[in-house]
Amino acid sequence: MPLTAAVERGVLHRRxxxxxxxxxxxQLWDVEAHLTDSKTNTYANPWREVLPGELVHDMWLRLTVDASFTIRALDVASDKSPYPACPQATSAFARLVGLTIEPGWKKKLKEQVGGAAGCIHLAELLGPIGSVMFQTILPLLYDKGAFEKHPRPGLIDSCYAYRRSGEVVKRFWPNLPAE
Structure with a gap:
């Protein structure tokens, strides 16, 4: 059972x-993310009225990376948004080309596309994009033997399973210092 039973309730917003x-x-990899938001009630502002079930946000982001997790290309689209100005924020994401997804990634994102510099919804997609990027590429690197020889920087102690003192790390990297 995933969660305990909830109190009776009604859906207002779905992302x-x-x-x-x-x-x-x-020899490159793409990770595409698609975000949609909808409401069960009418949402209106001075620029747009969104009817129940209609999309408030419909946004896409694609990162293309190489084997070192460096961003080679990026494509962004904001097909639906609540305000006319929103799609203009997509151009800020071009600043990410050339950056590497590595420890400190989230800090780099905040500096480049955070706050008024970008779009919070698209910026939020970059977190799961980073995770899926690793899930996409690491098994292939593992199959080539690169994963076992050299742990990816930031992978050790990134979660409970990859804790330095845990079974996974000891099995993959028996010579890694325990610290």
């Missing part, structure tokens, strides 16, 4: 995020 990782023919 759906789908993130998919792809292996490309040119």
């Amino acid at each position: 759906t995020i789908e993130v998919v990782g792809y292996c490309r023919q040119d």
Whole structure:
């Protein structure tokens, strides 16, 4: 049973995020994220009226990275948004090309596209994109032996399973200092 039973309630807002990782023919990887928001009630502001079930947000983001997790290309689209100014924020994300997804990634994101510099909804997609990027690429690196020889920086102690003193780390990297 995933969660305990909830008190009777009604849906007001639904956000759906789908993130998919792809292996490309040119030895690069794409990760695409799609975010939608909808409401069960009418939402209106001076620029737009959104009827129940209609999308308030419909946004896409694709990162293309190489084997070192460096962003080679980025594509962003804001098909639906509550305000006319929102799609203009997509251009800020071009600043991410050339950055590497590594420890400190979230800090870099905040500096480059956080706050008034970008769009919070698209910026939020970059967290799951980073996670899916690792889930997409690491098994392939593991199959090539690179994963076992050199742990990815930031992977050790990144979660309970990869804790330095745990079974997974001891099995993959028996010579790694215990610290």
